[in-house]
Amino acid sequence: MELFIGKGGVGKTTLACASALAYARSGQRVLLASLDQAHSLGDALGFRFRRAAGAAPAVAAVATGLDVIEVDSLALLEDRFRQVLLMVSGAGHEHGIDLGALDPAELTGLPGVQELLALLEITQFARDARWDVIVVDCPPSADMLRIVTAPDTLLGYLERVWPAHARTMESVGGDFRRAILAITVEQIVSAVSEARDLLADRDRTGARLVTAAEQVAVAESARVRSAAALLGLRLDAVLVNKVLPELPGFDPAVPPHPATQWYFNRRGEQLDVVAELRRRLREVSVQVVGHAGSEPVGLSSLEALSYAVDASGNWVGWHPVPMLGTDADGVLPVPAEPVVRLEAGAGVASVFAMRMHLPVVDPSTLRLGRVEDDLIVGADGVRRRLRLAPVLRRCTVDAAELDGDQLVIRFRPDPQVWPS
Incomplete structure (x- = not known):
């Protein structure tokens, strides 16, 4: 189509x-x-x-x-x-x-x-x-x-x-x-x-x-x-x-x-x-x-x-x-979909990075939110609800930044729900 x-x-x-x-x-x-x-x-x-x-x-x-x-x-x-x-x-x-x-x-x-x-x-x-x-x-x-x-x-x-x-x-x-x-x-x-x-x-x-x-x-x-x-x-x-x-x-x-x-x-x-x-x-x-x-x-x-x-x-x-x-x-x-990789550490000390193609025109419009297992991303007047990868659902958002045309969001495991 x-x-x-x-x-x-x-x-x-x-x-x-x-x-x-x-x-x-x-x-x-x-x-x-x-x-x-x-x-x-x-x-x-x-x-x-x-x-x-x-x-x-x-x-x-x-x-x-x-x-x-x-x-x-x-x-x-x-x-x-x-x-x-x-x-x-x-x-x-x-x-x-x-x-x-x-x-x-x-x-x-x-x-x-x-x-x-x-x-x-x-x-x-x-x-x-x-x-x-x-x-x-x-x-x-x-x-x-x-x-x-x-x-x-x-x-x-x-x-x-x-x-x-x-x-x-x-x-x-x-x-x-x-x-x-x-x-x-x-x-x-x-x-x-x-x-x-x-x-x-x-x-x-x-x-x-x-x-x-x-x-x-x-x-x-x-x-x-x-x-x-x-x-x-x-x-x-x-x-x-x-x-x-x-x-x-x-x-x-x-x-x-x-x-x-x-x-x-x-x-x-x-x-x-x-x-x-x-x-x-x-x-x-x-x-x-x-x-x-x-x-x-x-x-x-x-x-x-x-x-x-x-x-x-x-x-x-x-x-x-x-x-x-x-x-x-x-x-x-x-890349068609967000890519998740382990950047550092192991277990509860891990740091995961999710990268997605997002060529933002006005960086000041970038908004992030979390609703249960979904990540809310908004930019340039448009908002999308993304289902997080399974490994990220037990994590909390640590930081986010724009790297050129890429949105990079880093996650750290939540010790209360991370499997021991």
């Missing part, structure tokens, strides 16, 4: 369409899905999605090997979850809450509900064997990061207010209505866990950040890179869109026309941004997408643009500058 993220106005939807068409042209079966509630996918393709009033949208074929869908989370809520609410109506809760009394339109105001529904829909598509590749046109960056964090947020909340062992007891208890509610919640937990695992699976899911060749985009791209690293999302590439091509035949002895001079200056500014991105994001492939002139709209224009994409989804013609310690693609290798 390939996620296209970025703020509005950078051509994110256009590049997602072109990539999907390139995959389809290579003979793969592709689903292009939009989670962006602006519903600009149909506009980009020049395609009108047809659906019955109040019904969830269906998958439609627009080209050979390419299916598309605009995921409408409100319609999904009304179409898919009304039966669940009716089933648990009157099941009750110790706080007197009756889920069946809620209207689907009211539930959209609850934080994370729409994001979760859209993500669960994508997870169902990924489970389906109909497609080889799923390309997702995501909402703007901040909204997409909320979608990525939504599963852990819901699962953590459910575990606190109604732990798994309590739900198990209710499911086999004598109260039939509460047993139905417990089983239903368990099904929701299973589905949300599957969605969380899909996003975190670096072998199945990757993201491409689409940005503009502007100075303000450098800091934004660095923050998204930081958030992706913290959340465990594989960031495959940063696509710098609409970079002006080189003008041939320029004679430096002839004074240029003002328009030509502006063009050269603007292109120089864009290339400076590309160079800065490659310097700051050394572990990510920074690729340049040339300016296509008029905005590509419709299948014919997008098909022409898709020839700039290779079989792996990379935009060809521009490559990162190789740097010391990089792999064959010019990208620094990054």
